[in-house]
Amino acid sequence: MNHSLTQAFWTLLRRDLLLTYRNRAQAINPLLFFVLVIVLFPFGVGPDATLLKAMAPGVIWVAALLSALLSLESIFRSDFDDGFLEQLVLSPHSLSALVLAKVFAHWMISGFPLLVVAPLLGVFLGMQGESIEVLVITLLIGTPVLSLIGAIGVALTVGLRQGGVILALLVFPLYIPVLIFATNAVQMAESGFSVTAQLSILAALFLLSLALAPLPAAAALKMSLS
Amino acid sequence: MSTNYSLEFKNLQCIRDSRTLFSELNMTVLPNQALILEGDNGSGKTSLLRILCGIRSPDHGEVTWCQQPIKNSSSGFFEEMLYIGHLDGIKRDLTVEENLKVCMGLGKPSEIGISKALDQVGLYGYEDVRSQVLSAGQRRRVALASLLIRHAVLWVLDEPFTALDKTSRAVFENIMNQHVRQGGMIVVTSHHPVQLSAAEVITINLSEQ
Numbered sequence: 218m219n220h221s222l223t224q225a226f227w228t229l230l231r232r233d234l235l236l237t238y239r240n241r242a243q244a245i246n247p248l249l250f251f252v253l254v255i256v257l258f259p260f261g262v263g264p265d266a267t268l269l270k271a272m273a274p275g276v277i278w279v280a281a282l283l284s285a286l287l288s289l290e291s292i293f294r295s296d297f298d299d300g301f302l303e304q305l306v307l308s309p310h311s312l313s314a315l316v317l318a319k320v321f322a323h324w325m326i327s328g329f330p331l332l333v334v335a336p337l338l339g340v341f342l343g344m345q346g347e348s349i350e351v352l353v354i355t356l357l358i359g360t361p362v363l364s365l366i367g368a369i370g371v372a373l374t375v376g377l378r379q380g381g382v383i384l385a386l387l388v389f390p391l392y393i394p395v396l397i398f399a400t401n402a403v404q405m406a407e408s409g410f411s412v413t414a415q416l417s418i419l420a421a422l423f424l425l426s427l428a429l430a431p432l433p434a435a436a437a438l439k440m441s442l443s
Numbered sequence: 444m445s446t447n448y449s450l451e452f453k454n455l456q457c458i459r460d461s462r463t464l465f466s467e468l469n470m471t472v473l474p475n476q477a478l479i480l481e482g483d484n485g486s487g488k489t490s491l492l493r494i495l496c497g498i499r500s501p502d503h504g505e506v507t508w509c510q511q512p513i514k515n516s517s518s519g520f521f522e523e524m525l526y527i528g529h530l531d532g533i534k535r536d537l538t539v540e541e542n543l544k545v546c547m548g549l550g551k552p553s554e555i556g557i558s559k560a561l562d563q564v565g566l567y568g569y570e571d572v573r574s575q576v577l578s579a580g581q582r583r584r585v586a587l588a589s590l591l592i593r594h595a596v597l598w599v600l601d602e603p604f605t606a607l608d609k610t611s612r613a614v615f616e617n618i619m620n621q622h623v624r625q626g627g628m629i630v631v632t633s634h635h636p637v638q639l640s641a642a643e644v645i646t647i648n649l650s651e652q
């Protein structure tokens with residue numbers, strides 16, 4: 218990375234975080250959704266502790282997936298509407314690097330807060346010690362994948378007026394591997410097995426999407442604008 | 444600024460919804476020149492501008508910068524081009540200065556600082572004002588200030604005078620003249636006659652194509 222690209226990266230990241238701060242009320246929605254879904258679950262299925270404990274990893278991860286989907290559009294939507302995206306595409310810097318800055322900002326806003334509240338919600342559903350630790354690790358590796366893959370979907374659908382449904386259809390099949398390996402890791406940890414394999418696969422998914430997602434996302438943005 | 448920059452387009456054709464907007468359009472723009480695009484509504488002015496600055500691909504023909512296709516990164520086109528479209532890309536929730544800082548961070552800063560640029564467009568003292576409370580004309584002027592704070596040879600402007608009052612029109616024409624005098628080039632669409640005394644003006648009327 219040369220100096221000015223680094224500068225552009227941080228400028229963009231700071232801008233997105235500042236914008237979120239100015240719009241705090243809206244930015245907190247995905248987190249609120251995540252907490253509400255999980256808190257409401259025991260009311261729906263009843264106070265059976267073993268049942269809740271068995272379902273906890275799945276419930277938490279599905280809630281994380283849905284809350285990511287809820288906030289995905291915000292990566293590019295408002296910039297598309299007010300013309301800032303044109304300026305990004307026409308900037309002399311590599312668009313994929315700038316896309317990465319926006320995805321990173323999105324993760325810090327929508328993914329990172331989940332990591333902070335997840336242990337509490339885990340305890341609330343009856344999870345214990347090590348499995349909570351593994352839950353947080355899977356969220357740490359898994360939620361960036363959701364943002365990265367989601368960016369491709371949003372870039373493809375941002376030009377459409379009613380892109381929401383298509384976005385969900387595009388993105389969810391790609392989220393399923395993350396869901397399977399993450400919940401499996403937590404369940405295995407609960408039963409006392411080693412989870413190295415699942416975590417390695419999650420890490421591979423993360424590195425793969427980190428390397429490969431910005432390119433198609435940048436290409437899709439250019440297509441959405443023309 | 445070096446004088447060997449050139450923007451050239453050959454045999455350009457643009458088709459929208461199976462309607463040919465223009466075809467076989469050829470032109471070369473050199474430093475100290477300004478290309479003014481005229482034409483009725485829907486004649487393809489904005490489409491041509493978006494093709495020239497690389498957002499859209501032409502259906503036929505090509506656009507070159509210094510004899511190289513603009514999409515080649517070696518042509519250096521995007522380092523030397525600034526585009527202001529219908530939408531100004533200004534975030535309502537950021538202050539004027541924050542917006543301009545983002546513009547500056549994305550490109551190559553010029554020697555003109557933010558406060559000096561704002562002074563030139565008549566917005567001195569508005570640095571810390573949220574863009575939300577600016578009028579349409581004032582927002583337009585912020586967008587124009589973003590041209591001044593970055594270094595570029597070519598300005599591509601889509602209806603830059605929209606929402607500007609008479610005084611700011613004159614001020615901005617002045618800025619454009621100054622840019623051309625320093626060896627810059629401008630491609631602009633406008634419904635109103637543009638006074639560019641410093642430039643060698645080329646006009647294309649798309650309605651006559």
